[in-house]
Each structure stands twice: as structure tokens, then as C-alpha cells.
Amino acid sequence: MAVREARQGGADAGARAEKYSGGHGGGHPVGSGGAHQGGCACGDCPHGAREGHRRAVAAFLRRRDEFAAGLGLPAAVAHSASASRQWISEELAQSAEQVAERGRAEGHAWLTGLWRRTAGAAGAAVVLLLLGQALTAAGAGWTAARTAALAAALVTALSLTAASWFHRAKGGVLAPLIGEDNRLSTSRTVAAAWVLFVAYSVLVLAGRLAAASRHRERDTLLSGLDIARGAGLVTVLAVVCGIAVLVRRVVGLRVLGQRLQKVRADRPRAADLLTDDAGRGTFADIQYVAISAVALVFAAVRLARHPEQLPDLPWGLAVVVLVSGATYLAGKYAEGGRPVILSVVRSREAGDLDGPIRTGDDIEIRGAGFVPPGAQGADRLARMVVRVGAVHVHVPLVPVPGGFRNPTDTLLTVPVPADVEPGRVEVQVVTAAGAETNRYAVDVTE
Secondary structure (H helix, E strand, C coil): CHHHHHHHHHHHHHHHHHHHHCCCCCCCCCCCCCCCCCCCCCCCCCCCHHHHHHHHHHHHHHHHHHHHCCCCCCHHHHCCHHHHHHHHHHHHHHHHHHHHHHHHHHHHHHHHCHHHHHHHHHHHHHHHHHHHHHHHHHHHCCCHHHHHHHHHHHHHHHHHHHHHHHCHHHCHHHHHHECCCCCECHHHHHHHHHHHHHHHHHHHHHHHHHHCCCHHHHHHHHHCCCCCCCHHHHHHHHHHHHHHHHHHHHHHHHHHCCCCCCCCCCCCCHHHHCECCCCCECHHHHHHHHHHHHHHHHHHHHHHHCCCCCCCCCHHHHHHHHHHHHHHHHHHHHCCCCCEEEEEEECCCCCCCCCCEECCCEEEEEEECCCCCCCCCHHHHCCCEEEECCEEEECCCEEECCEEEECCCCEEEEECCCCCCCEEEEEEEECCCCCECCCEEEEEEC
């Protein structure tokens, strides 16, 4: 009854959230005149998706901190700690879902406009190459190799722009680099960089071959494609492409086997190449990207000095790249783990007497891996469920300034429902990623 009355009182809190997020009625901010402008808070237009998400996040953080300080509670639930916790949890879960919707809208708008930025970046790269060629040709003069390099860059830029336009609804040129969790894949990005560089190198040789007029010059260019010259480069290309395919297979199998928890992101970010799903830097990813980037720079210098052949990547450097790839692959095998319950005890406040677990009591579920990487947002935390016997209990959100006290990665606090029959009861946690823990048996008394 108290919670039902609180829902009526919660209408004011919902109205405050709409005011804070800038929306009303049809989703446009007050005073916007219904126009989709830079301050529009709707989630369905690229002009206002970012601003709408920013306002929704600010409103949610403000409400969370208010509830953490004990403010904003209706009088109908203020007298009951359990009713207050339930009301606050449901209010925050609804507000967090609005934030998540705005975040997804911002991510979609960002992906939709990415092809334009790709075209601009590709054009800028061609212009920079032209300027560099012009500056270095001041003393040596313009050569056919410079023309071939510029033509190859132009063809590559146009190809990337066309591919971005055809896949503009799915991220443009980044579409093949985005994993199933909507994050940039490190293995695919590294492999794509090597593929793009090798394709550019072959285009440079093709341009020089097309412009060659003497038979001896054509033979020299054709011999530059011999496997003996590009063995190191070809080996590295084969290995990094193989790692990209193998990592996708490994991650997919580990997710299906619940040995790895993956949570979908709102949109891909450049930081995904160097961090895990929680945004923490990982050694395996950082060293793989860094060493591959250094090797690519070396290969580009070799191509600039000897444009008549494939870059002869030294075997020492090639082996370094292969070792880096093996380290990255081993890191993918080692990451993750299944969530596990270690113990279940009765939650006891200071001054309470020790006693058995009864229906209506709070229980503490202690273990590890309850919050998957990337699931620290309130909308994800609110999806966590605990099976107590045959009853599913949603884990309540307990806010504190700057975050949440419940749930955490190692501890969950949930009430034992009144519908649970006394006796031996099994407890199991289902995380936001859908992974299930082991079953832990506890005794519940009347």
C-alpha cells in the first residue's frame, strides 16, 4: 500500500526528470519551438542527440545524489526502510533506462555521420601527402614514384569514402572493425591497418608499372613483388589476419559457454583499442597496438625509400610483431571468468541479534564477477536478478554519492520474498550479461 501511494507521489519526481532532461510532450525542450536545433533533447535526430544524452545524464546524477542524501522521498514510504529502498530503486531504474535510450540514440547519430568525417580525413591525408611530396621534391625533383604514391593515395581515399557511404548506417569505414558488442575490435583494427598498408604498397607498384616505358624498369618492378623480398611483410599480414579471425571465434565460444561476460556498448570509441570493456587499460591490447604501429611506420619508411618493391620487413621486426600477436591472443584466452557465489549470510544491522534467515530478511550474497565489465551503469545494474527458490528478485539499487553501494562486483543484498517456502532453498544470481552463477543452498525458516 505504501509503495502504491508512493508511485502517485513519484509523478512529481518524474516531472522533475523530464524538466532536467529538457524534454516535454513530444520530446523537445521548452522554448525550442519544436525545431531540431543544437539544444534539442530528443534522441531521434543527430543535431540534438548528444545534448539530449548530456542533459539526461546530468538529471540522473542529480537524482541519484538527492536520493543518496535522503532527499526527494515521498512521505508515504519515508517511514519504511524497505519501501523506501524499493521506491528509490525503481525510480532510478526508470531514469537510468531513459539515459540508456538517449545514449543509444547518440551512438546511432554518431555512426550515421561518421562517413562524412571519414571522407574529410581521407581528403586531408591526401592533401598532406601532396604537401610532403612537394616539399621533398624541391631539391630532387618530381619523379614517377611520387606520382604513383599520390595516385595510390587518391585511389585508397576514394575507396574508403565510397565504402563509408555504402555502409553509412552502420558506421561507415568502421563497420567491419566493430565487434558484436558494439566496440572497436583491437585485432580487426590491427589486421585492417596491415591490409590497407599492403594494398597501398601494391597500388604504388601498379602505378609505377603502368608508367614504366622501358623493359628493364618493368622487370625490376615485377621482381619487387617476389616472395623473397616481402616474406616478412606477408608473414606478418597472414598472422595478424589469422589472429583477428581466431579471436572472434574464441570470444564467441567463451561467451556462449558463460566463461566470458560481454555487455553491449552504446557506441564504439577509439579507447576501445587499448582498454577492456570497463575502460581500464590492458597490457595485451596496448602492446599489440603499439608494436604494430611501430612496425607499420618502419614499413612505410621502407616503402618511401624503395618504392620499386614491397617493403622488406626485417625478420627481427617481423618476429617481434608475431610475439606481440601471440601475447595478445593469450590475453584473450585468459580474460574473463564465470561469476560465482561463495557464501550467503543474513544481513545484520549494527545492534541486531544473530539469527536464522527468515522470509522478509535481507541476505548478503558474497562472491565474485557479479558486475560484468562495462555494466557499471545503473540501467545494467538494474537488470541483475537473484533466484531465491522459485522466485526471481531484482537486485535493488542503493545509491551513495558518486555511485551505488548495492549491487557490487563481490556483494549483493536482496530481500527474501514472502512467497518463498521455508526449508532448503537454492540461491542463484543472473548477471546483466545473462551469465548464471552456481547454485548455493541456504536454510530459510518461518
